[in-house]
């Protein structure tokens with residue numbers, strides 16, 4: 001038996017006629033090339049099935065079109081070429097195609113003070129769509145950071161003041177005694193709560209952008225947030241981190257506003273969705289804020 005005699009169910013007419021919005025494969029394993037790194041990724045690839053009578057799409061044609069992902073650096077142009085192959089190989093069946101690449105970008109980050117550095121992983125998804133010649137790319141990036149509650153800091157400061165009143169009431173203030181008190185556990189009788197937090201940025205790239213500026217967006221976001229989580233840490237780095245957090249108190253609302261304002265200045269994007277999650281240590285639930293923004297067409 002040769003290939004010509006193999007039954008082809010996809011080519012049959014469907015008994016139920018109904019177009020489908022999306023048909024494809026999710027979780028295809030592949031290497032991808034981003035910023036000179038060869039990364040392990042999973043891909044979701046699909047097309048619409050607009051021919052309501054066609055039994056199925058041709059999944060092998062989508063799968064084979066993904067071959068260039070392991071050889072060519074990932075870019076909007078490459079994603080577009082693959083999506084065009086999806087549609088060319090489904091002529092008469094499909095008018096829309098989409099491709100999502102999920103991976104983790106690894107960036108080496110220096111310590112705050114010591115000459116150390118370490119790797120940090122940033123989960124990213126690159127999602128491309130082609131429909132009626134309209135092509136667009138969205139980047140989804142997750143960025144971990146640290147946040148200290150401003151309300152908790154104010155309440156802790158008040159308790160420290162109260163302790164000072166209790167310990168020094170009706171006493172002559174001696175510099176050496178106060179210095180020693182500040183270094184004791186009474187001098188910091190309460191501490192504000194802080195938490196590891198996550199910002200998820202969804203950015204729609206302007207059609208003129210011909211690269212994937214993932215690192216640039218991550219750097220912009222971390223600069224806006226101010227207290228990125230660290231990699232290699234010695235005591236000097238931990239002390240600098242404690243100072244940075246003390247000078248950078250923020251509610252989830254503050255974090256969402258800072259990110260939205262910082263990224264709205266970027267001409268590379270036409271739409272932005274910022275979602276921040278503060279995994280509270282005060283509560284068993286999270287504090288969450290969201291900001292969405294779309295550039296008006298000029």
Ligand SMILES: Nc1nc2c(ncn2[C@@H]2O[C@H](COP(=O)(O)OP(=O)(O)OP(=O)(O)O)[C@@H](O)[C@H]2O)c(=O)[nH]1
Pocket residue numbers: 008010055056057058059060061
């Ligand atoms: N459409 C469809 N295909 C499926 C599904 N699950 C598995 N497949 C298989 O995907 C394989 C590849 O399909 P095709 O691309 O049509 O393969 P082919 O007919 O050898 O390739 P062409 O000659 O290019 O059409 C087939 O063996 C299908 O059985 C499904 O749910 N839908």
